[in-house]
Amino acid sequence: MDLSQNIIGFHHVSIKATHFENKLGFYKKLGFEKVHNWSLPDFNLEKCAMLHNRSINYYIEVCDKNADIPTQGRKRKEDDEYIENALLHICFIVRDAEKARKQALEIGAKDLSKGVFELDLANSQKTIKVRNSLVYSPNGEVIEFLEKADFD
Known part of the structure; x- marks a missing residue:
């Protein structure tokens, strides 16, 4: 196996x-x-x-x-800007990416995408249309809110 x-x-x-x-x-x-x-x-x-x-x-x-x-990179100091490391983002499937972004901002997140992205993720076999938004949590990790997309 x-x-x-x-x-x-x-x-x-x-x-x-x-x-x-x-x-x-x-x-x-x-x-x-x-x-x-x-x-x-x-x-x-x-x-x-x-x-x-x-x-x-x-x-x-x-x-x-x-x-x-175990972690990658140095510890984040109290007043540091967000530091890039191995954790790129956490992704949640949502019904409405813009609503999720606004709700996250209301509870302490910081805006990253400044709205919703509508993207075509294309390869030679398929194009997947995605609609998503991004925020920083109060701790600094990136959270993606993704409306249902057919990756299969």
């Missing part, structure tokens, strides 16, 4: 939060609930929580800013 046959689905993305409680509150307003929390003193991890949105069956793991867990 090769690795592609061993993978059965996507579970979560992990985020190191500058302001842990604020991050939990932000994702709670996006429909996530805390389903488990823990600490791992050996990794300087004081607080970590697994959040789950049951309606889309999607998990996000949020760790405190001092956690010594």
Whole structure:
């Protein structure tokens, strides 16, 4: 069995939060609930929580800013601009990308796309029309709101 046959689905993305409680509150307003929390003193991890949105069956793991867990790049300092790293974005399927962007802005996100993108993603076999918007969460990760697109 090769690795592609061993993978059965996507579970979560992990985020190191500058302001842990604020991050939990932000994702709670996006429909996530805390389903488990823990600490791992050996990794300087004081607080970590697994959040789950049951309606889309999607998990996000949020760790405190001092956690010594595998990551790429240097730690983000308090007043730093957003720092590019290995996590490019988190994507959610939505009914209305513009409405989702505005709702995220109302709960503390910062605008990235300044509206909705309507794109044709083309290759030699197929063109997929997508409509999406992008925001920075209060912690700095990029969140994409994608209206249903037929990638299959």
